[in-house]
Amino acid sequence: MDTWRNKLAIRLWPLLTVLLAGAGHAQTPNTCLDCHSALDPPYQVTQEQFSQDIHSQKGLTCASCHGGDPSKADPDAMSKKAGFRGKIERKDVPALCGRCHSDGAYMRQYNPSLRTDQLAQYLTSVHGKLRAKGDDKVAVCTDCHGVHDLRPASDPRSKVYPVNVAETCARCHADAAYMKEYSIPTDQFAGYSASVHHEALTVRGDLSAPTCTTCHGNHGAAPPGVATVQNVCATCHVFQAQLFESSPHQAAFAAASLPGCVTCHSNHRIEHPTDAMLGTGPGSVCTNCHTEGDAGYQAAGQIALQINHLDTSMKNASEILDRAESAGMEVSDAQMQQDQARDSLTKARVAIHSFNPARVQQDIDAGLQITAKTHAAGAAALKERDYRRKGLALSLLAIVAVVIGLRLFVRQIEKGQS
Amino acid sequence: MWSAGNGRPELLASIRKWLDARFDWAALTAPLRKKTVPVHKLSYWYFLGGITLFLFGIQVCTGMLLLLYYRPSSSEAFESVQYIMTRVQFGWLVRSIHSWAANLMVFTAFCHMFSVLFLRAYRKPRELTWVSGMILLFLVMGFGFSGYLLPWNTLAFFATKVGTDIAGQVPFIGRSLMIFLRGGEEVTGATLTRFFGFHVAVLPGITTLLILLHLALIQRLGMSVPPAVEAEWKAHPEQSREMHFFPNFLLRELMAWYIALGVLGALAALAPWGLGTKADAFAPAPAGIRPEWYFMFMFQTLKLIPAKVWRLDGEVVGILVFGAAGVVWTLLPFLERDGKGRRQRWILGAGVFAVAYMASMTIYGYLAK
Secondary structure (H helix, E strand, C coil): CHHHHHHHHHHHHHHHHHHHHHHHHHCCCCHHHHHHCCCCCCCCCCHHHHHCCHHHHCCCCHHHHHCCCCCCCCHHHHCHHHCCCCCCCHHHHHHHHHHHHCCHHHHHCCCCCCCCCHHHHHHHCHHHHHHHCCCCCCCCHHHHHCCCCCCCCCCCCCCCCHHHHHHHHHHHHCCHHHHHHHCCCCCHHHHHHCCHHHHHHHHCCCCCCCCHHHHHCCCCCCCCCCCCHHHHHHCCCHHHHHHHHCCHHHHHHHHCCCCHHHHHHCCCCCCCCCHHHCCCCCCCCHHHCCCCCCHHHHHHHHHHHHHHHHHHHHHHHHHHHHHHHHCCCCCHHHHHHHHHHHHHHHHHHHHHHHCCHHHHHHHHHHHHHHHHHHHHHHHHHHHHHHHHHHHHHHHHHHHHHHHHHHHHHHHHHHHHHC | CCCCCCHHHHHHHHHHHHHHHHHCHHHHCHHHHHCEEECCCCHHHHHHHHHHHHHHHHHHHHHHHHHCCCCCCCCCHHHHHHHHHHCCCCHHHHHHHHHHHHHHHHHHHHHHHHHHHHCCCCCCCCHHHHHHHHHHHHHHHHHHHHHHHCCCEHHHHHHHHHHHHHHCCCCCCHHHHHHHHHCCCCCCHHHHHHHHHHHHHHHHHHHHHHHHHHHHHHHHHCCCCCHHHHHHHHHCHHHCCEEEHHHHHHHHHHHHHHHHHHHHHHHHHHCCCCCCCECCCCCCCCCCCCCCHHHHHHHHHHHHCCCEECCEEHHHHHHHHHHHHHHHHHCHHHHCCCCCCHHHHHHHHHHHHHHHHHHHHHHHHHHCC
């Protein structure tokens, strides 16, 4: 029996050795982290930090970028002979990342849908062009994506997660001292933080709402030119852009070198547009260019009146419907129709971008027809409420009379009985 | 037959004579004429049962009118109630009265039950009157639960979901009970059709039979006199008083019914019953889902019970306790022996506790977020 067991053990030993070696390979000790986790910043990289990195999760090691031999626990691990590259210079970072990220065949094995034109885009960006001129301050890959704990953009903790992008850009672009030599404004982040886009992204949690990279591009980041800014806005605001393109403003703005949408709506501080921006009043943006007596000035005044007319009609109808509803009247049909009137008002506000009062009037008329009906429904409901109350008063009087009559009748009967 | 000066009494006399000749009307109505009602300082509590019966009658009448327009399917129920409220002549009044009368009926039924308890009218020989009354109270609550879903609005939909979920927690039969109530795994159009069937056919049929039994027992056994009054009358027989049921008591009851009708009309005209928004099974449950107020004390208790009570699921413990309390309450007269004693005091104490508990838990349920 013992002999049989020994024979089996001797025959299986080589197989066990191979299996153990394989298991050992999968968990190769990363000697880089043994030392670097104990060092002080900036040399410190902890196991916990690196384990969060997408590259680490995909099986890459320190040596994948820095070279060397992490399996050795002696200075030979960091020798030129072992291919050790040491700290990557900032100027070399884009090319190093691009070594894998520009290689479609290599990247396909990890994420087939990931683009591989980041480096090519970067080279066309303001950052890339300045970098090529030897500017060491401009952003390279690691400035935005991080290093050693780099997470995919879909991870909410990533610096390039949509909600975090603006803050990542602001680290340099809002730093007046850092940006001084570039002579560009540093209030973009402050402006964007007060914008309707920022509110949509951070308050409403709409991850499709624009952040810096949506308009400027990410790897190919550059400011959109005056002539192309409306194309950038048009990627989302399609109807406004179409109307603008067929409006007289298209040619006029081009002639005056005015940057399309930005002229009225600003660029970073794009606040929620209000009706006060129309017309010829104090908050109007039309009067920035138009003066009393010109056709644009008249059209601005007319469009403001049209929008105000429908808005007031809607408010009046809503007010009467609310009163009817709070009196317990069933007006949900009319309330639903009010939503259609609201749609018409929204369409009219979009149609403003044609700067043509006749075009705006089409949507205004559609809305006014609805508000006329809903207002009438509210008035009818209040009339019905009054009718019910009068009916109630009469019924209660009749009931009181009957109760008194019954009481007297009972008294009369009981008098007879006694 | 028909004289100019005094036509109506003559006509009535003729009709009576006609009925008498064929059905011996005088003998048929003799018990009604002989029936008397005790008169004492607590007599007004006798009206509560009659008012509850009147409200049931209102429910039957308004329910039949609603049936002319209501359509019991998930795609049409809400719209049909909306149609009743907005397009049908006096539809708003009928539906509002139906909803308000339902709530008032539950309220008066509870008041009637507690008045019977505190006046100890359940004692021998009226044990079965109490039992039939308790079953009627449960049926009234069943009417409320099944009727609440019928407009197919958001609050009712989710409240029914929670309510049937709770029923699903009953040990052993819970899951089968839940599937039976829902007509499937989830609250769907099948649940609505089922609840409609319960509400307009099953429950009214059983309730009508039980009301007849309840009334027959009252007719047979007469009105109970509270023990204190009974003792006083025994000591001083000259003080005992009574009135004829017909017409004296019935006319007084009629006055109470008229007043109830006035209250109903005022509530329907000044605070018409709302409709809410149409139920959407795929929408998230809105905040503050609550059952009807008469289930609130149980709902709030189940919310407050810890997840685990000893080794048992807290909610299951709560359901078992309420179930056991319902059974014990129904069999209450059989727990009390004749004469005075500790059990009698326990029952009165339990009644006071039940009123206080139900009131405080209901208020807490509405105040708690």
